Every structure is written in C-alpha cells, then in structure tokens.
Amino acid sequence: MEFIKTPGWLDWYVGPSKPHFQLPPGSVDAHCHVFGPGNQFPYAPERKYTPCDASKDRLFALRDHLGFDKNVIVQATCHGSDNRALVDALRTSHNKARGVATVNRNVTDAELHDMHAAGVRGTRFNFVRRLADFTPRGVLLEIANRIAPLGWHVVVYFEAADLPELYDFFTALPTTVVVDHMGRPDVRKPVDGPEFALFLKMMREHSNIWSKVSCPERLSVTGPKALNGEIGLDGCTYRDVAPFARHLVETFPDRVLWGTDWPHPNLKDHMPDDGLLVDFIAQIATTPELQRKLLVDNPTGLYWSDDVT
Ligand code: 0GY
Numbered sequence: 001m002e003f004i005k006t007p008g009w010l011d012w013y014v015g016p017s018k019p020h021f022q023l024p025p026g027s028v029d030a031h032c033h034v035f036g037p038g039n040q041f042p043y044a045p046e047r048k049y050t051p052c053d054a055s056k057d058r059l060f061a062l063r064d065h066l067g068f069d070k071n072v073i074v075q076a077t078c079h080g081s082d083n084r085a086l087v088d089a090l091r092t093s094h095n096k097a098r099g100v101a102t103v104n105r106n107v108t109d110a111e112l113h114d115m116h117a118a119g120v121r122g123t124r125f126n127f128v129r130r131l132a133d134f135t136p137r138g139v140l141l142e143i144a145n146r147i148a149p150l151g152w153h154v155v156v157y158f159e160a161a162d163l164p165e166l167y168d169f170f171t172a173l174p175t176t177v178v179v180d181h182m183g184r185p186d187v188r189k190p191v192d193g194p195e196f197a198l199f200l201k202m203m204r205e206h207s208n209i210w211s212k213v214s215c216p217e218r219l220s221v222t223g224p225k226a227l228n229g230e231i232g233l234d235g236c237t238y239r240d241v242a243p244f245a246r247h248l249v250e251t252f253p254d255r256v257l258w259g260t261d262w263p264h265p266n267l268k269d270h271m272p273d274d275g276l277l278v279d280f281i282a283q284i285a286t287t288p289e290l291q292r293k294l295l296v297d298n299p300t301g302l303y304w305s306d307d308v309t
Contacts, residue, residue, distance in 0.1 A: 003038040006049040010271045012058075012263040016065065017275030021282045023067045024292050028299035030072040031180065031214050031259025034059055034089045035079075041088070044080030048131055051078050054263040056089035062262055063096075066278050072257075072303055074155065074180075075102040075124055076265060077131045083115060090119035098303035100124050100155050103147070105139050116150050121303050122178065123147050127158035127166060137169050148174045153302065159184045160195055167202060176208050176302070178257065181215040182244055188221055191243045203252055210255040210302075213248050213294070216241035216280055217264065217272040224276065237280050245284035253293045257302070258285075 035054040036043065043050055063071055071093070075086050083101040090099045100122040101115055125140050126132035144154055153176035158166055160183050170177055183199045190196075203209050216238035217224065224237045249256050258281060260274050285291045 001039060001042050003036075003043055003050050005052050008268065009049070009052060010264070010267050011052045012054065013271045013273050016062070016273050019066060019275045019278035021279045023278065023281075024288070024296050026069045026300065027067065027295040028070045028072060028257075028303070029063060029066070029068045029260050029262075030257040030299040030303075031074055031212050032059060032071055032262045033076045033265065034073055034085050035076065035263065035265075036085060041079070041082075041085035043078050044082055046080055046133070047078040049078060049266060051076075051265055052263070056085075056092065059089070059262065060093070060096075062260075062274060066260070066274060069096065070299075070304075071097040072100065072259065072299060073097055074100045074259075077102075077126055078265070081107075083120070087115060087118045087120070093119070095119075095307070102126075103143060104135075105142055107143075107146070109146075112147065112150060116152075120152070122153045122155050124155040124157065127156065127162060128184075131157075140169075141173070144173050144175055151306070153178055155180060157181070160186055160199065163195075163198055163202070167198070170209070171202060171206050173208075176210060177206075178210045178212065178302075180212050181218060181261075182211050182213060182248060184215075184219065185244050187219050187240045187244060191247055196244065200247075200251070203248075203255065207255075210257065210298075211248050211252070212257045212259060213245035213284055214257070214259045215261050216245070217267065217270070217277065218261065219244075223270060224272065237276055237283075239283075242280070242283045246286070249285045249290055249294060253290055254298060256294050257299050258294050 034056050035051040037053040081102045081104045086099045099120040101120045155178045157180040219241045220238040222240045285294045
C-alpha cells in the first residue's frame with residue numbers, strides 16, 4: 001500500500017554530525033520511533049498524520065553513528081495500537097532495543113506476554129489532542145492495572161496546560177509513570193513560575209513519576225542558535241529549554257531519561273541535526289555522574305532490569 005506524507009512533513013536530518021559530547025559507554029536513546037515502512041507495516045486508519053517511512057535499519061544506523069548502545073522505541077500514534085513495526089524492530093535488535101507499546105482494552109493476556117517476550121516494557125497514554133482521540137480514564141486505568149503485573153510502566157504524553165486536569169489521574173496510576181518531554185512546558189514562562197511548579201510538585205510528591213528531559217527542538221522558541229547566532233559552535237543550543245531540563249536532572253537525578261525523538265514527527269520549522277541534539281546533553285547534565293545516571297543507569301534499570309547477561 002502506498003502512503004502519501006502529510007503536506008509539509010519534514011524528513012529527518014540527512015548526514016547528522018558526530019557529537020562532540022562523549023556519550024558514556026552503555027548510553028541509551030530512550031525515546032525514538034520507527035515508522036513503517038508503510039508497505040510492510042501499514043499506518044493506522046485512525047492516524048492524525050502520515051509520516052515518512054523511518055525504518056529500524058535507519059534507526060539502528062543512527063544509534064551507532066551517534067555512539068549510543070541501545071534504543072527505547074516508543075509506539076507513535078501513526079501506528080495506533082498496531083505494534084507490529086515496533087515488535088519487529090525489538091525482535092531483530094539483538095537485545096539492544098526495548099519498547100513502549102500502545103494497547104487498547106481488547107488486548108489479550110497472550111498478546112501482552114508476546115510483547116513482553118519481544119522486549120516491550122511499557123504502554124503509552126497520549127493526551128495530546130492533535131495526535132490522539134479521547135479514551136475514557138476508566139479504560140486507561142483498566143489497561144494500567146492489566147500491565148502492572150508484568151512490571152511494565154505507563155508513559156504519558158500531554159501539554160503543560162492540561163496538567164491541572166490530569167494531575168489526579170496521573171498520581172493515582174499503579175505503576176511507574178514516565179512523562180514525555182517534561183510535560184511540554186511553555187519555555188517562554190519562567191522555570192520557577194507556577195506552571196512548571198505544578199510539574200515539579202508532582203515529581204517531588206510522587207516518587208514513581210519520572211520525566212524524559214527530551215525534545216528541546218520541539219519545545220524551543222529561540223531555536224537551535226546560540227547567542228552568537230551560530231548553530232552549536234559554542235556548544236550552546238536551544239538555550240531557552242536548557243534551564244527546565246537541567247533543573248529536572250539536578251533535582252531528580254535518578255528519575256530522568258533522555259532521547260533523540262528521531263525521526264522527529266510533526267516538526268514544522270526546522271529539523272534538528274541529531275549530533276547537535278546529543279551535544280545539548282552537556283548543558284543539562286553537567287557532571288559525569290549526572291550524565292551516567294541520565295544516559296546509562298536510569299534507562300538500563302527501567303528497561304533492562306530483568307536482563308541476564
Ligand atoms: C513525539 C512527539 C509527537 C508525536 C508522537 O506518537 C506520536 O505521534 O509522539 C508530537 O507530534 O509531538 O514524542 O514523538
């Protein structure tokens with residue numbers, strides 16, 4: 001089946017630079033996607049966008065180029081609850097990828113166990129309205145209770161303005177809860193202002209809640225340019241996002257994850273050079289210990305804890 005990309009769709013950056021930042025051995029890119037290829041793994045009929053194909057082979061080549069050891073592949077909404085592309089990538093990754101699937105209430109126990117055997121360790125609930133249709137909270141809670149005995153966690157994606165309404169639901173979930181992209185703060189607002197304060201309170205008062213300090217390219221208003229107008233030359237990019245991510249890394253060093261978000265769905269203005277995104281890590285995790293926790297210890301513990309080596 002032939003799929004036509006959403007008009008204006010930006011493909012990933014071709015020929016990303018080699019990062020200057022030296023990733024610690026065993027680093028995990030803990031948020032990235034595979035899309036299709038559509039002729040092998042068709043996009044879901046209910047999808048809100050049609051991406052470019054972004055195969056597992058491309059993803060694994062990027063992993064090696066950037067210097068990561070492993071990936072956590074997150075099911076994107078364009079595949080709905082059809083996790084075949086994800087599971088195929090996991091099964092052929094030689095234990096170098098784990099996954100976060102999207103499941104609905106009709107999923108069988110046998111399907112859950114098959115996904116677990118392939119390397120799925122979580123399920124994703126998406127509250128971003130442009131991406132996913134509404135699912136009743138009761139249904140989501142039912143799913144959370146089904147996946148909890150497998151040791152899986154829940155990944156949640158939402159926009160900061162919706163947190164007050166979602167707060168009680170998130171804090172009642174029975175599993176570890178991982179928030180995508182810091183809960184999408186509006187980075188024009190102060191890092192010590194009331195909006196981000198609610199997110200910080202949720203993390204402070206609920207030790208099962210984690211955050212990905214990812215997606216500066218998605219959250220930034222100033223863009224990738226450093227103060228001197230150059231991109232990345234002084235190692236300072238996406239400087240409006242850095243204070244939010246750094247604050248989380250320093251306050252909750254054992255509950256943060258980092259990922260590229262390759263192939264960067266739905267970016268409208270610019271496509272980041274993934275090498276420069278890796279360089280951004282040095283601005284938000286400023287000591288070797290914080291870097292090791294963010295990139296190695298935290299994701300390995302969450303996704304490879306049952307690994308027998
Ligand atoms: C991301 C962000 C986006 C898309 C999805 O599942 C998805 O379609 O997550 C977005 O458009 O903000 O994390 O990949």
